[in-house]
Structures are given as C-alpha cells and as structure tokens.
Amino acid sequence: MIESHLRERLITGDKSYGQISEDICRPIENPPTKAWWAGFSLSFVFLCILGLSLSVSVGIGLGMWGINKSVGWAWDITNFVFWVGIGHAGTLISAILLLFRQKWRMSINRSAEAMTIFAVMCAAIFPVFHMGRVWDGFWALPLPNNFGSLWVNFNSPLLWDVFAISTYFTVSIFFWYMGLIPDIATVRDRAKTKTAKWAYNLFAMGWNGSMRTWMRYEIVCLILAGISTPLVLSVHTIVSMDFATSVIPGWHTTIFPPYFVAGAIFSGFGMVLTLLVIARKVMNYEDYITIHHLDAMCKVVMLTGTIVGCAYITEFFVAWYSGVEYEQYAFKNRAFGDYWWAYWTMMTCNLVAPQVFWFKKIRQNPTIIFIMSIIVNIGMWFERFVIIVTSLHRDYIPSSWTYYRPTITEIGIFLGTFGLFFTCYFLFCKFLPSISIAETKAIMPIDQLPIAKERMKKEGHSHH
Amino acid sequence: MKPTKFIAGVFDDPVLLLRAAKKAKETGIKVYDCYTPFAVHGLDKHLGIKRTRLSIAAFLYGCTGFVLSFILQNYISWVDWPINIGGKPNTFALVTFVPVCFESTVLCTALLTIFTFWAKSRMFHGVIPDLFDNRQTSDLFIMAIDADSNKNHDAIESMLKQEGAIDIRKKEFASNHSLIQ
Numbered sequence: 001m002i003e004s005h006l007r008e009r010l011i012t013g014d015k016s017y018g019q020i021s022e023d024i025c026r027p028i029e030n031p032p033t034k035a036w037w038a039g040f041s042l043s044f045v046f047l048c049i050l051g052l053s054l055s056v057s058v059g060i061g062l063g064m065w066g067i068n069k070s071v072g073w074a075w076d077i078t079n080f081v082f083w084v085g086i087g088h089a090g091t092l093i094s095a096i097l098l099l100f101r102q103k104w105r106m107s108i109n110r111s112a113e114a115m116t117i118f119a120v121m122c123a124a125i126f127p128v129f130h131m132g133r134v135w136d137g138f139w140a141l142p143l144p145n146n147f148g149s150l151w152v153n154f155n156s157p158l159l160w161d162v163f164a165i166s167t168y169f170t171v172s173i174f175f176w177y178m179g180l181i182p183d184i185a186t187v188r189d190r191a192k193t194k195t196a197k198w199a200y201n202l203f204a205m206g207w208n209g210s211m212r213t214w215m216r217y218e219i220v221c222l223i224l225a226g227i228s229t230p231l232v233l234s235v236h237t238i239v240s241m242d243f244a245t246s247v248i249p250g251w252h253t254t255i256f257p258p259y260f261v262a263g264a265i266f267s268g269f270g271m272v273l274t275l276l277v278i279a280r281k282v283m284n285y286e287d288y289i290t291i292h293h294l295d296a297m298c299k300v301v302m303l304t305g306t307i308v309g310c311a312y313i314t315e316f317f318v319a320w321y322s323g324v325e326y327e328q329y330a331f332k333n334r335a336f337g338d339y340w341w342a343y344w345t346m347m348t349c350n351l352v353a354p355q356v357f358w359f360k361k362i363r364q365n366p367t368i369i370f371i372m373s374i375i376v377n378i379g380m381w382f383e384r385f386v387i388i389v390t391s392l393h394r395d396y397i398p399s400s401w402t403y404y405r406p407t408i409t410e411i412g413i414f415l416g417t418f419g420l421f422f423t424c425y426f427l428f429c430k431f432l433p434s435i436s437i438a439e440t441k442a443i444m445p446i447d448q449l450p451i452a453k454e455r456m457k458k459e460g461h462s463h464h
Numbered sequence: 465m466k467p468t469k470f471i472a473g474v475f476d477d478p479v480l481l482l483r484a485a486k487k488a489k490e491t492g493i494k495v496y497d498c499y500t501p502f503a504v505h506g507l508d509k510h511l512g513i514k515r516t517r518l519s520i521a522a523f524l525y526g527c528t529g530f531v532l533s534f535i536l537q538n539y540i541s542w543v544d545w546p547i548n549i550g551g552k553p554n555t556f557a558l559v560t561f562v563p564v565c566f567e568s569t570v571l572c573t574a575l576l577t578i579f580t581f582w583a584k585s586r587m588f589h590g591v592i593p594d595l596f597d598n599r600q601t602s603d604l605f606i607m608a609i610d611a612d613s614n615k616n617h618d619a620i621e622s623m624l625k626q627e628g629a630i631d632i633r634k635k636e637f638a639s640n641h642s643l644i645q
Binding site: 016017018021142150151152153154155157159160163164167170171174175178181182185186188189190201202203204205206207208209210211212213214215216217218219220223224227228230231234238437438439441442446451452455 | 476477478479480497498499500501502503504507508511513515516518519522526536537540541544545547549552557560561563564566567568570571573574575577578581582584585586587588589590591592593594595598599600601602603606628642643645
C-alpha cells in the first residue's frame with residue numbers, strides 16, 4: 001500500500017482510538033478548570049446585561065434606542081446581520097467542506113456548528129425586539145386571523161427572512177444533533193455517575209454503533225449537507241435582499257447577494273479562529289486542531305476578505321458608471337462624509353489587513369492569527385454599520401438629514417449578545433464533545449495507528 | 465418469550481474485523497450485524513447491507529414541502545385576500561414565491577428525513593441500548609452472530625479466533641432487545 005505524504009497529518013501525536021475518546025472527553029469528565037469558571041462567569045454577567053437592556057427596551061419602549069425617523073434601522077439590524085454572518089461559517093464548514101471532501105473539517109466542524117446555532121440565537125433577538133411589541137411577533141407568520149392586516153405579504157423580503165432564518169436555525173440544530181448522537185453515546189458508555197449516564201442516555205437515542213444504522217446515518221448526513229449548502233447561500237442572499245430590493249441609494253444594487261455571502265463566510269471564519277485559537281490551547285486539543293488547520297482557515301479568510309474588498313471597489317465603480325447622482329452622492333458620503341471613520345475602519349480591517357495571510361509564517365502564528373481574527377470581526381461589524389447607517393442618515397430630502405448615535409441600551413443589548421453567545425459556548429464545551437469523536441477516528445490513517453503497527457509486526461511483513 | 469442468543473467476536477482493529485467479515489461471508493456464516501465506534505467502509509458489502517432508500521424518501525419529502533408552500537402562498541395572496549401593494553401583482557406572483565418555496569422544501573426534507581431515519585433505526589429518546597461491550601462506542605469492534613440461526617458454533621468460534629478476535633462472548637438479550645432490525 002502506498003501512503004501519500006502530500007499533506008501534513010491531520011491528527012498528530014500517534015493516537016490510538018481509545019486515546020482519541022480519552023482526549024476529547026477529558027473536559028466533560030473532569031470538573032471545570034478555573035479558566036472555565038472565569039470565562040463562564042464573565043459571560044454570564046454580560047448575559048444579565050442583555051436581560052436588563054431588553055427589559056428596558058420592552059418596558060419603556062424603543063425610545064430608549066437611538067433610532068430616529070431617518071435612521072430607522074441602525075445598530076439593531078447591523079448586529080442582526082453581523083451575527084447571522086458569523087453563523088454562516090459553521091454551515092460552510094459542516095456542509096460545503098463535507099461535499100468537497102475536505103477532511104481537515106473534522107476537527108473543527110462540531111464547534112463551528114455550535115457557534116452557528118448560538119450566533120443565530122443572538123441574531124434573532126434584534127429583529128424580534130426591533131418590532132417593539134415583542135408579544136405580537138407571531139404576526140409575522142402566515143396565520144389565518146381576524147385582526148390587523150389579514151395575511152402576511154409574500155412579496156416582501158422581510159417575510160422571506162422570517163422563513164429563511166427560522167428554517168436555517170431549525171435545520172442547523174438538527175444537523176448538529178445528528179452529528180452529536182454517536183459521540184453522546186461514547187460519553188454515555190464512559191460515564192461513571194448515574195446522573196451523567198441517565199442524561200447522556202436520554203439524548204443518545206439508544207445508539208449502539210450498528211453497521212446498518214451507520215450506513216443510513218452517513219446517507220442522511222450527506223443529504224443534510226446537500227440541502228444545507230444552498231440553504232446557507234439562500235439565507236444570506238435573502239438577508240441582502242432586505243436591502244437590495246429597497247430604493248435607498250447604496251442599497252439598491254444587484255451585487256449584494258454574492259457580496260453578503262462572501263462577507264458572511266469571512267466574518268464567520270474570523271469568529272471560528274477567535275474561538276479555536278483559545279480553545280485548542282485551554283482544552284489541550286493541539287493534536288487535533290493543529291497549526292495546519294489554522295493555516296487552512298487563514299487561507300479562507302484571505303480569499304473571502306479579498307472578494308469582499310473587490311465588492312467594495314466594484315460598488316464605487318458602479319455608482320460612478322451608473323451616472324445616478326444620488327448613488328454617487330451616497331458613496332462619496334460613505335468615504336468622506338460624517339461617518340468617514342467607520343468606512344476607513346472597514347476598508348482597513350477587511351481588505352488590507354487579511355493580506356498579511358499571504359505569508360506562511362503569519363498563517364502559522366497563533367498569536368497573530370488571534371489578533372487578525374479580532375480585526376476581521378471588527379471590520380465586518382463596521383461593514384454592516386456603514387451600509388446601513390451611512391445610507392440612511394442622508395435621505396432624499398435634506399430636511400430629514402440626521403446623525404445617529406447609539407444609546408446605552410443599544411450598547412447593552414449588543415454587548416449582552418456576546419454574553420449569550422459565550423455562555424452557551426462555555427456550557428457546550430463543558431457538557432458536549434467539542435470535537436467530533438467518531439469522525440476524527442474515521443479519518444485516522446488506518447496503517448499508521450499503534451494497533452496497525454502491532455498487527456504488521458505479528459504478520460511479519462511491512463508495507464512501503 | 466425466550467431470549468435471543470448471540471456469539472460476539474470482539475476486535476480491536478477495524479482491518480481484522482473487515483477480514484473476519486469477508487471470511488464469514490466465504491464460509492457461509494450469517495453475520496447479524498457489526499457494532500463499531502465509527503463507520504467502517506467496506507463492511508456493508510461483506511454484510512450484504514443494501515443501500516438505504518432514504519435518499520428517495522428525502523426527494524419525495526422535498527417535493528411535498530415545495531408543493532404545500534406553493535399552494536399556501538397562492539391561496540393567501542391570490543384566492544383568499546388579494547392585496548395590491550405598490551401596484552405590484554400579487555396574483556400568481558411566481559417569482560416572489562420562490563424563496564419561501566425553497567425554504568419549505570429544505571425544511572421538510574431535513575426534518576422528515578431525520579424522523580424517518582430515527583423511526584427506521586428504532587432510535588428514540590432514552591432507549592436503553594443492549595451493548596456487547598461498553599467500549600464498542602469507543603475503541604472496540606464487535607461482530608455479532610445470531611446463535612440460533614447459525615448452528616455450527618465451534619466453527620464460528622474458531623473462525624473468529626483465527627481472524628484475530630481478542631475475545632469471544634456469548635450474550636443473551638431479552639426477546640424485545642434493542643438490536644432488532
């Protein structure tokens with residue numbers, strides 16, 4: 001048998017199958033570390049801030065936000081698009097990379113999918129609370145009723161968004177849970193206490209590793225990957241249509257769908273890198289999430305960052321080439337108007353900064369990667385802010401021109417969503433295997449395992 | 465009801481399990497199922513597992529979702545209460561119905577396929593599994609042979625031993641055990 005060495009090994013450290021279960025289950029089976037408690041407590045404080053800010057928004061009203069008659073969408077929709085975008089990397093890794101048979105995804109897909117679910121939860125908060133009367137939120141569903149407007153309007157991208165986001169959230173949760181079932185069974189069969197055994201047994205659904213079930217399971221996962229791929233593209237396409245189908249200068253462009261999707265992947269990988277650079281260190285997963293995994297993710301960041309940058313420049317060209325004075329003004333105003341600082345932050349963070357990843361040395365340096373990932377997150381937040389606020393604050397009528405500033409309540413909600421996101425992430429790391437145990441075992445090169453070496457010695461012949 | 469008996473070969477190497485499954489097929493021993501920590505590719509051929517028809521079901525579920533949401537949208541915006549919004553036609557407005565049709569297709573496919581998979585594999589929340597070894601979901605590979613339908617127990621045991629099984633176990637499960645296929 002010839003073993004190709006074109007690629008670096010995906011899992012280092014000569015692990016046996018038992019060792020993999022042992023390593024990945026360690027954080028679940030041991031009491032949480034001090035670092036975990038510190039991180040969890042801090043996140044929980046921010047989660048409380050979220051609760052407080054939302055109570056204020058509902059109890060007193062949206063007057064507590066900085067939005068006004070011209071800038072009716074501001075931080076709320078910025079944060080909505082920001083979080084949805086972050087979620088997209090999870091589905092990209094779990095679905096698109098599965099279809100492309102990229103085996104390096106196996107070590108990172110579980111935590112990226114978890115990130116998707118938590119990010120979509122954070123995202124959903126914003127449009128729901130922007131409605132004002134949260135308790136009437138179900139009016140967005142096509143229910144037969146005899147109050148208000150009789151049915152929903154299927155011509156509106158805002159309604160499409162309701163369907164897109166809720167479908168995306170549901171499918172992501174089920175896809176994630178499907179992947180977890182065999183691993184929950186592993187944890188169940190290793191569990192020492194009665195409570196743990198009972199709890200993991202409840203969710204393992206009687207999984208016993210039967211070959212017939214495995215064969216069906218793989219087909220189901222493939223089908224889910226196949227439908228999640230167009231789903232993730234459709235979600236951000238529809239999010240972009242919220243803007244693109246309106247007649248606001250700077251929004252009314254056909255480039256939006258691909259530009260938003262590239263931006264979503266870019267920001268999502270930024271967030272995955274932020275989490276994994278820390279997690280691999282704290283949870284001792286360096287043999288599983290190797291420097292080559294980080295390297296591959298950096299390449300994706302660089303590519304998508306450049307696509308996004310290309311879209312920024314194309315927008316400018318089209319505004320000039322169209323000859324529409326409102327469009328031209330909108331873009332001049334973006335770069336040199338009241339919010340020039342936001343525009344140039346976006347340009348620097350998204351187009352210029354990721355170009356450092358052309359260098360292999362930088363792609364393999366966790367400290368620089370971590371800093372870069374934060375820069376990408378900041379840049380992508382500003383992209384949404386620039387698109388939304390700079391386009392709105394200069395209306396067609398100069399008498400409605402205004403300046404938007406966030407209030408303390410809006411800042412509280414935004415910071416609070418980070419609390420929700422990280423609280424969920426810390427709980428996930430403690431109670432569920434954050435690397436896919438079964439899939440990691442399946443990609444181990446079968447002739448390089450300790451058990452294989454023993455077998456070959458016994459049989460008295462060696463390969464190569 | 466009398467319990468179901470199994471002879472189980474315990475392996476610690478998927479390669480040996482594959483060889484044993486091939487040998488069993490050649491010598492006419494009917495393997496009930498194998499239990500492994502991950503999907504061992506190639507084993508399905510030796511066990512004679514047919515390709516699942518779940519993908520056909522998934523396609524049909526997708527069609528159902530598509531048709532239902534298409535009917536719903538046309539009923540709402542055309543038949544029941546047509547509203548003229550900005551002078552845009554709301555009657556049989558096919559293009560604007562595409563996104564919601566697509567999302568419903570995906571939702572129906574995903575959920576119904578997963579539910580079918582669970583039902584077909586007899587997976588329910590809280591089912592207590594019948595295991596041959598606690599490590600079969602971690603690092604052991606089990607080949608289970610039905611002791612009632614295969615009579616030549618000695619031949620089975622010597623085959624398993626010869627193929628490198630680290631242990632051979634005889635297990636009895638209640639007649640309503642969770643391994644029923």
